[in-house]
Amino acid sequence: MDFSSSGDVKAAIMRPAAAAAAAGGTSTLLRGWREFRRSGAPARFLCFEDGQWVDVTGEAVPWLRRAFQExxxxxxxxxxxxxxLFDFLRMVRIDGATGEETGLAWIDHRGGCFFPAPADCGGGRNKRKRDDAPAPEDEAESSSGVDERSGESPGVDAKKRKAWAGNAAARLEENDKYYQVVSKLFLNYGMAQRGAAITAVRKVAHGARTAAFQEQAQLLANARGAAAGTAKFAWYGASADDVAAVVDQGFVRNNATRLGARKHGDGVHLSPPQCPYTSAMLAKADRTGEAHIVLCRVLMGRPEAVPAGSSQSCPSSHSYDSAVDKPENPQWYVVWNKDMNTRILPEYVVSFKCSKLQQMQESSEATSKLKKRSPVVRDMFPTLLAEIEQIVPDKSNLLQESYNSFKMGQLKKDQFIRFLRSYVGDKVLTTVAKKLRGC
Known part of the structure; x- marks a missing residue:
């Protein structure tokens, strides 16, 4: 296993995809409606068949594109x-003769990828019939696995939640080469100095998640370039129950709430491989004093910088796929909820004990409260630009390019505002400002 300082996964260690097909499930109409609204005109349609995504071809494509644009x-x-029957909101294709369903996805003309979560793909022997649809109350659970009604994890039997310690994650022996590499990565980058001791390292079983993850990697590479489809290693920290759920059934909620005002958007926060301490601060020890952290592979695509304290929950534009706290040497990778079960692949669970963990967490929280909260001034611009583009659509390309430069720190705030005033004019800005204020 090879870990570079950037967290990139070297091609030599990439394992072949599992052949299992994705399990059945149903995405919510709410999530599908949001994806439907933000998508541009589809350039490709794909269906999940025999464990892989296959392009829809022939005369159906222009017909589907026209229906989508309408x-x-x-x-x-x-x-x-x-x-x-192609259902864009539920992201399924339904066989008119048998009622069997399989996952439906598309890539729009700007390179945006719109895929259901692995559990919603269906396909092959896991196709489901409409008669087997879940009860209406189950529809409220999003395809990313988040219960949008409460924001809490679905109720799962405690024994099942600990399945990662058994069948879902196999415990490695201390002389196993992967145990040694993972434990060294965890301890040598600050955790040993803080008194942490590893109690176990477990290898996570993947199943259908690997196929979905590698499909996303290929799609990002096709849409954004090879670098965007290259996976990175990263640490994920959370409570024991949340870690068990991630290993057993996938992400059911993000860990942003544990960061409070330090979060960089409402998404899953992971730290680079050389920063296990950062994610360990989000772990929560159980009654025995044991805590858990997960080493994952993550697909970032093209990230954007999101300031601390932001409530952003999706890309600010189709130019981005994920988020970081800063463009250079980021300490946080952020994967949005809609992508957390297709662009994060858990690899190893590291269980550890650290007598100073709670003390360090309290110190970290106290320090962050003393710092002045960063103003979230940039969050207004995506909404502002979207409204401006409705009035002057011919200027959208240059507007987005300039905004991207601002996000990357190449333009200062006052420079960007001066550009807006000179490029679109004060009249347009005044009209948009009044609309946003409800005047």
């Missing part, structure tokens, strides 16, 4: 001599 939630089209 903002129709569903469209009927024929493929391979069969009639199908």
């Amino acid at each position: 903002r129709r939630a569903m469209a009927v089209a024929s493929c391979g001599g069969k009639a199908y």
Whole structure:
């Protein structure tokens, strides 16, 4: 296993994808509606068949694209001599003859990728019939696994939540080469000096998640370039129950709430491989004093800088896929909720004990409260630009380029504002400002 300082996963250690097909499930209409609204015109449609994503071809493509652009939630089209109902909101394709469903995805003309969570893909022997649809109350659970009604993890039997300690994650022997590499990475970058001692290292079983993860890597590489599809290693810290849930069934909620005002948006926060301490501060020891941290592979695509304290929960534009706290040498990687079960792949669970953990966490929280909270001034600009582009759509490209320069720190705030005033004019800005204020 090779860890570079940037966290990139070297090609030599990439393991082949598992052949298992994704498990069945149903995405919520709310999440599908949000994806439907923010997507541009689809350039490609894909369906999940026989454990992989396959392009929709033939005359169905322009028909589906036209229906999508007309903002129709569903469209009927024929493929391979069969009639199908394409449901854009639920992200499924339904066989008109049998009622069988399989996952539906698309990539828009700007390179934006819109995929259901692995559990919603269906396909192959895991296709499901409409008669087997879950009860209405189950529809409220999003395809990312987050219960949007409460923000809490679904109730799961405690024994099952600990399944990662058994079948879902196999305990490695201390003489295992991967045990040695992972433990060295954890201890040598600050945790040993803080008194941490490893109690176990476990290898996570992947199943269908690997296939979905590698498919996302390929799609990001195709849309953004090879570097965007290169996975990085990163640490994920959370409570024992949340770690167990991640290993057993996938992410059910993000860990941003544990950071409070220090969060860089509402998403899953992971730290680079050389910063286990940062994520360990989010771990929560159980009654025996044991805490857990997960070494994951993560696909960042093209990240944008998001300031501390931000409530941002999705990319500010189609130019980005994820977030970081700062462009150079980031301490936090942030994967948005909609992508957390397709762009994060848990690899190893490190269980450890550290008598100073609670003291360090309290000290970290106290220090952050003493710091002046960074003003979240940049969050207003995506909304502002979206409204401006509605009035002067022909200027959207240069607006986005300038905003990207601002996000990357190449333009100062006052320079960006002066550019806006000179490029679109005060009249347009005044109109937009009044609209946003509800005047």
